Amino acid sequence: MEAVLLVSDLLMENSSISAMVVNHAGLVIFINPTYLNILGKTEDEVVGKFIGDITPDTRTLFVLRTGKAIVGYNWTIGGYKMIACALPLIKNGKVIACFAYSLFMDIWDAKDLAENLMCELNMYKDEVRNLYSSRYTFKDIIGDAQAIRNVKFLAQQAARHSSTTVLITGESGTGKELFAHSIHNCSSRYNFPFVRVNCAAIPENLLESELFGYVEGAFTGARKGGNPGKFELANGGTVFLDEIGEMSFAMQGKLLVVLQEKEFERLGSNQPIRVNVRVIAATNRDLEDMVEQNRFREDLYYRLNVIRLEIPPLRQRLEDMPLLIRYLIPKLNVKLRTSVIDINEDAVKQLLKYSWPGNIRELENILERAMILADVERSNSIDTKHLLFMKGKLSYNCAPFTSTLKTSMEEIEKQLIAKAMEDNGYDKALAAKALDIDLSWLYKKLKKHGIQ
Ligand SMILES: Nc1ncnc2c1ncn2[C@@H]1O[C@H](COP(=O)(O)OP(=O)(O)OP(=O)(O)O)[C@@H](O)[C@H]1O
Ligand SMILES: [Mg+2]
Structure with missing residues (x-):
């Protein structure tokens, strides 16, 4: 029953679904805000009224008459192209009502299309990024x-020292990546290539030849005439080793030698190349952590960690x-072809509550979704109702993101206990009761987390 209530809440809040229930006589008994918006009517103008008078093209009357569901039909209402379903609700063999819901077609079309295109685009982007x-x-x-x-200032200093190695860390x-690009572009190397290597995306057995190239006949399938590696292609410019933490231990060793000796050989050759x-x-x-666990070479870590930029989380x-x-x-208006100009104060407040x-990148994604929803409603300002999809996320916002499950759980525990204490006027017995744990257990936890 609880789940059913949640579904009804969902329908009330989800602005990409329009939903309605009509009873056996064709009178509307439930309608959600999105559908009302589309119809441009108030609840009073619709609930209790005959659906045929409101939307003459309705299929719900057919469903009530025949007891047959209609799934996935297209229809246009209030200027919106929708994909809809109308389902009979049957009790004791009798049709007692019809539940109908629709989704905006343009969201679907645009989303599918955008997703496919984004996939392709990302593939080409990586390549193009390397070419230009x-x-x-x-x-x-x-x-x-x-x-x-502070980080920007340090990065600008790093840009000026155009041969110094830079290590950028951050969630x-x-x-x-933005920083890496900026450093290159503001350095004396800006006229030379900026070559990005995604160490996580290249299979381990290919990484060496990707980085250092190979000569003809180096391995089966090696291209005729050989192939230069990223280090050679970047000559004069910058090699950006992205996701370096994903590089295998063996490859880390090879990279270290190249960084130390400042020369390398193409695979299958013994001719040293200097770039x-x-x-x-x-x-x-967390590279320090990885070094401690012997998953990242300490010597390579020190070799990379010359100028260190730690980008603060949002x-x-x-x-x-x-x-x-x-x-x-x-920026997103251009990408989405929307014309949102603003966001209201309450919506900003809500965004500030999240961790x-x-x-x-997440802020970009969330704004993107909100802007699409605002645009569907022909609104040029983002409102809290366009952020309803964040609700599930917000309930976890007391837990700041940390890298392991254990530390995250401990952080949640700490915050829940601190909150219970605060809510109960720092009365330990009451807080223990609210948390449904033993008082002695609470004492232990308070001590562990250093809560006064
Ligand atoms: N300070 C900023 N100002 C404006 N846009 C930013 C800023 N920081 C990041 N962005 C944007 O956020 C997105 C993510 O940035 P980027 O790819 O540089 O992150 P990253 O740290 O490399 O992430 P990952 O670790 O997931 O690779 C990009 O679209 C970027 O343009
Ligand atoms: Mg990145």
């Missing part, structure tokens, strides 16, 4: 918070949120 030089500069890195300003989506490149490496892994610079949103909305494990 990098696109971003420091002015594309948005942020006024002290934490990001997923914080802008590591002039700057190496920038990036990862969202939740540590929430004051930048309005600035980022103002920057991202027009942003996926950082700016």
Whole structure:
């Protein structure tokens, strides 16, 4: 029963589904806000009214008459192309009502199309990115918070020292790649190539030849005339070793030798090649931790960690949120062909409550979804109702993202206990009761987490 109630909540809140129930006599007994929006009517104008008078093309009357479901038909209502289903609700062999729901076709079309295109696009992007030089500069890195300003300042210094190795760390989506591009573009190497190697995407057995190239006949399937590696292609410019934390231990050893000796051989050759490149490496892994666990070579770590840029996560610079949103909305309008111009204060407040494990990339994705929903409603401002899909996420927002399940669980535990204490006026007995744990257990936990 609870699940049924949740479904009905979902229908009330989900703005991409329009839903309605009509009773055996064809009178509307339930309709959700999205459907009302499409019809341009209020609940009073619809509930209790005959559906045939409201939408003459309705199929619900057919379903009520025949007891047969109609699944997946197209229809246009209020100017929207929708894909719809009308299902009979049957009790004791009698049709007592009809449940009908529709989805916006343009969302579906656009989404499918966009997803396929994005897939293809990502594949080509990687290649094109390697063919042309990098696109971003420091002015594309948005942020006024002290934490990001400090990193930007350090990165600008790094750009000036055009042979110094740079290690960029930070959670997923914080802008590591953006920084790598900017450093290259603001260095004296900007006229030379910026070559990105995604160490996670290239199969281990191919990585060596990708990086250092091969000569004809080096292995079966080797191209005639051989092939230059990324280090050779980048000569004069920058090699960006992205996701370096995913590189195998063996490959790390080979890379170290090249960085130390500043020369390498193509696979199958013994002719040393010297190139002039700057190496920038990036990862969202905790390399120190990996070194401790013998999963990342300590010597390579020190070789890379010359200038270290630690990009702060978004939740540590929430004051930048309005600035980022103002920057991202027009950018996304171009991509989505929408014309959203604003976001209201309550919606911003809601975004500020979230912990942003996926950082700016996630912010981009969430704004994108909200903008599509706003656009479907012909609204040019993002409102909290366009963020309803975040509800599930928000319930977890007390848990900041940490790298392991164990630390995340401990963090959640700590926050729940702290909250129970606060909510119960710091009365331990009450807090233990609220948490449904023994008082002695609570004492232990308070001590463990250092909660006063
Ligand atoms: N400070 C910023 N200002 C504006 N846009 C940003 C900023 N930081 C990141 N972005 C945007 O967020 C997205 C993710 O950035 P990027 O790819 O550089 O992250 P990343 O740290 O390399 O993530 P991952 O670890 O997942 O590879 C990009 O679209 C980028 O343009
Ligand atoms: Mg990246």
